[in-house]
Amino acid sequence: MPALPLAIPAAARAGLEAALAAAGIELGALKSGTRVTHTVITQDGTEWELTYLGPMGDEAVWHLAGPGVEHGNSLSTTEAAERITAPPAEPDAAPASNNYIPTAAISAALKRRLTEVFPGVNFHVRKGRGTGSAGVSVSWTDGPSYAEVNRVAAAYQGSYWDGYNECYRQAHNILTVTYKGETMTGKPLVDHIGTQQYVSDATRAAAAAIWSEAHDGADPEKAGHSQGFVVDGEFVHDARANRQVDQIAREVVLPRRWAAAKEEAILAEAAKAEQQGAAPAPAEPSGGGLSLVHSEEEGVVVRGTSRGDGSASVLKAAGFRWYRKGGFWYLPGTRNAEGALCLAEAVATLRAGGLTVTAAGADTGPEEPTDGPTVPDVPEARAEEQSMAPLAPTVYYGVPVPGTVAKVWDGPLGEGWRYGVRSAQAAG
Template sequence: MDCIETKHVAAELRSRLKDAFPGVKFSVRKGTGTASAWISAYWTDGPWTADVEALTCPMQGAQFDGMEDRYESTGNTVTVTVKGRKVTGTPLVDGINNHRDVSEDALKAATALWSEANGGTAPDTGGMLGACVVDGHAIRENWAAQQVYQVASDIVLPQRWAAAKEQTTAQAARPASTPGEGAEGLTLTHTDEDGMTVTGTRPGDGAADVLKRHGFKWHRKNRYWYAPGSRDQQADTEFMAAVAADLRAADLSVTTAVPEPTPTA
């Protein structure tokens, strides 16, 4: 049976992670020097480390036995593509390290949850803090910063990852639209109260990329896209026409609406 070089296993792992966890950016690196038979995978937020390990462990050809102080074969085989040809063999990989980082945005959300559960105080208290309950989860006795990190890891990230998976599932289940038909229900409008907004978008319909190019941002509470700085301003009809044209070019159906100006006394 062939032996699969570490670099080919790393390339295959990179592809599998991308397919298994869409939307999550992974950095897969092969070790150098004495660690050349090791691979490290890095990502931010997204899935649990255990979820990734379920995919990476079968790609290890050996693992360290602490009792015997030596590496033991796992008996695993892996199929990779080398120069366009499928090859199955024993991976020359002694181990795969998995590292999940927590984003500043997730830590910020965790800080807000921690503060709410602790009477509105900021997590800058010195000394060890007692255990507490945040959003129904028991947070261990620890320093405030470590408690916030646990809130992010145990509460914020799982909630966000579950929502991301639901969105991916819903997008995959939605029937493909006929080219040229586009999505229905998009409305580009301008009011003094909300400024310029776009409603009716759906995950994966392509509107987000177009709107981001024009500087729009997503309003999480009101569930629409808005143009910053457009409130209490006169409607820029030329800008609206350009946005609508780009949305239609992406096969999206758009209706524009600008209210009649209020007559002055």
């Protein structure tokens, strides 16, 4: 095993601090007895360890140790920050179990889940061969990124290999799946999920055309080594032309096409709903009797939720996160006196998502009417205030825009409401 570096370069540390700071997380002190391992503690109390391994292009490589890590022993600065700052999954209410779910059952359940999350993408999910094999392989062409697929697959892994300490660690996932007519609950008998994204000929041809345009019409198949250049804000590294074409395909063309495909699906669902003469309902419009409260210790939190009440998707879209230890949803960045000012805006956004919400000590206004005009009437005394509000449409993807949402249209809560509408229509 190669020796670890003796110190962390200042640029590598600064890059990691900046990536974590974007999510409001501070890089902790060096671990006692080491020069290259930092600790990081997130807002929900989860502890991580990051060990500097060396440089990789414009970023550093880190070994990440923490709960549910399934990527191996090396992550770039960006990947490590994304893994640490990712919102925790809604807790599974299934009881602790000493039972194990066979790998074949997990493989089938994972394919069903991927097909639900990414409709229209053909996934090939295979159980590893050989006696005692507990691995699963997932492959697909074009479509979603590795990160999107890995986030879904992580919940189906029972353990993962810690290459730094050379041992398997438990992922603590408990699942309930149905396989061959039998419903079973337990730990996934899966110690590895390998993902492989292939690039179609059409995508590669589009990437080759972009490369050729940047090199005065040259043919990448006949070119040799090429200097780095920038495409749509992405830096293409110095490499042989065919390697640069592959990078353009994966980092420019595929994300562009996948974003367009998702937007097209949302528009198609909206058009279908309009043809049927009814606007699509927000996803999971339930969660009755919820209350929002604020304190300087906890910030803005939601009380009264329960697993399966349908409030999770609306809360996530509005920017709330699940605090696993406390057992409640909270709004990041509101643990101060000024956080109380966010109560009314948060209530309006959650009501627009279909939830019944009240707030203690906040002037949130009346509940949005279920029937009535598309845009609520505005009293004359508030005409000047309304004229200063962000310019918002009266209807968004076939859904009437409530007046409370129109006021915060350009803010994070307005974006949360729009995301909820798009997600609901994409889910059908």
